Amino acid sequence: MRKYPSRLWVLVLLLALGLLPLFAGEYYVNLSSQMLIAMIFASSLNLLVGYAGLTSLGHATYLGLSAYSSAWLGIKLGLGHAFTAPLAMALTTLVAMVFGWIALRATGLGFLMLTLALSQIIWGLAYRWVSVTNGDNGLSGLTRPTLPGIDLNVSANFYWFSLVVTTLCVAVIYQFANSPFGASIEGTKHQARRMSAMGYNVWVIRWITYVVAGFFGAVAGLLYVYFNKYIHPSVFSIATSAEVLLCVIAGGASTIIGPMIGAVLIVFLKSFASAYIERWTMLMGFVFLLIVMFLPQGLVFAQWPSWLQFKGKGHSKSSGLGVKS
Numbered sequence: 345m346r347k348y349p350s351r352l353w354v355l356v357l358l359l360a361l362g363l364l365p366l367f368a369g370e371y372y373v374n375l376s377s378q379m380l381i382a383m384i385f386a387s388s389l390n391l392l393v394g395y396a397g398l399t400s401l402g403h404a405t406y407l408g409l410s411a412y413s414s415a416w417l418g419i420k421l422g423l424g425h426a427f428t429a430p431l432a433m434a435l436t437t438l439v440a441m442v443f444g445w446i447a448l449r450a451t452g453l454g455f456l457m458l459t460l461a462l463s464q465i466i467w468g469l470a471y472r473w474v475s476v477t478n479g480d481n482g483l484s485g486l487t488r489p490t491l492p493g494i495d496l497n498v499s500a501n502f503y504w505f506s507l508v509v510t511t512l513c514v515a516v517i518y519q520f521a522n523s524p525f526g527a528s529i530e531g532t533k534h535q536a537r538r539m540s541a542m543g544y545n546v547w548v549i550r551w552i553t554y555v556v557a558g559f560f561g562a563v564a565g566l567l568y569v570y571f572n573k574y575i576h577p578s579v580f581s582i583a584t585s586a587e588v589l590l591c592v593i594a595g596g597a598s599t600i601i602g603p604m605i606g607a608v609l610i611v612f613l614k615s616f617a618s619a620y621i622e623r624w625t626m627l628m629g630f631v632f633l634l635i636v637m638f639l640p641q642g643l644v645f646a647q648w649p650s651w652l653q654f655k656g657k658g659h660s661k662s663s664g665l666g667v668k669s
Contacts, residue, residue: 361507365500373499374571375615380506381567382607384513386591387600388560393589394597395521396553397533398448399456402463404584405443406558409466410436410565411575415483416476425489433562440558444551463585470577482576486569496570506567513560518600520556529553587614590628594635596642605643 365373385407392398413432417423423431447458470477477483488496496502520526531539532546540546569575578584587610595606613631617624635643 358507358511362504365503370499373503375611377499377503377506377571378615379608379611380503380510381564381571382588382591382611383604384510384560384567385564385588386595386603386607387514387517388557388564389588390592390597390603391517391521391529391553391557391560393592394599394602395526395533396529396550398451398550398554399589400447400459401456401582401585401589402443402447402459402461403557403561403588404580404582405463405466406436406440406561407565407568407584408470408575408577408579409439410562411569411579412470412477412483414566414569415486415575418486419483425487429489429566432566433559436562436565437555437559440555440561441551444554444558448547448550448554460582460585463580463582467577467580467582470580477577480577482574484574486573486575488570488573502571506571509563509567513563514600514604517560521600525549525552590632594632594642596644599642599644602642602644609643 361376364376368376385403388406389400389403392400392403410432413435414425414428417428417431418425443459443462447455447462450458471479473479488502490496491505494501494505496505521529528539528544528549531544532549536546539549568579588607591606591610592603593606594609595604596602609631610628613624613628617627621627
């Protein structure tokens with residue numbers, strides 16, 4: 345019987361989000377679109393940080409690669425979005441397969457440093473490979489996809505498009521996390537040696553999770569470049585990776601709603617604080633410090649309904665940065 349209230353709440357929330365453009369101004373509609381993109385990006389990283397226990401400082405690689413690939417294929421080769429989108433996601437996922445194979449040679453701090461090093465390689469290439477990326481000038485003059493009877497250049501239409509994509513992505517991530525494979529991922533987080541002794545290939549489980557996280561990072565990258573119609577090498581910077589990691593930790597890892605709340609908070613602070621405070625990054629650091637000191641498990645609490653919690657069937661009573669069951 346618990347299914348029905350949870351589904352009802354989801355429908356009410358989606359209805360409220362769907363009606364937002366009818367009451368909000370264009371600025372807030374665009375801001376909400378950015379929040380939806382950040383939600384996908386943060387949810388993808390949460391697969392690693394919250395679920396597999398692998399903290400990455402290089403997740404910006406997949407958002408940036410997808411965005412740049414789509415832009416380059418469209419500008420240089422003249423391909424339409426129907427071709428550039430799947431090609432960009434395929435290329436980004438392939439890179440995630442290779443980078444995951446390298447980074448997962450280590451765990452803990454070693455894994456974090458390897459992801460950082462790999463992302464800095466791509467960041468350097470983006471600035472230096474001028475013939476492909478246009479260097480510090482970036483790629484501009486980009487367009488949004490055209491859907492039958494829908495002009496995505498209209499802010500409200502793009503918001504609804506982003507809402508649909510975000511809903512689908514979060515639903516798939518939720519199902520992935522609550523599948524038997526999702527339970528095995530969490531097993532590698534808490535009891536890697538025991539999982540290995542039971543016959544599970546811990547490395548392969550983590551690698552698949554890394555690749556899936558890279559894929560959803562690529563989806564966020566496509567929406568990012570569609571929204572901005574411009575892409576710059578700074579998208580690969582450590583600041584981008586740190587921001588999305590902050591979204592996950594601030595909201596609450598190992599929960600479905602936590603990274604989404606964190607994404608809303610960070611995008612809101614960036615948009616509003618930067619307009620009034622010159623050193624707005626200090627404010628973000630202060631807010632993060634308060635969360636770590638007083639809400640170390642994030643903004644999501646244990647009393648949230650179980651349907652909102654990003655847990656597999658075998659979830660233990662404590663999930664580190666996540667919520668307690």
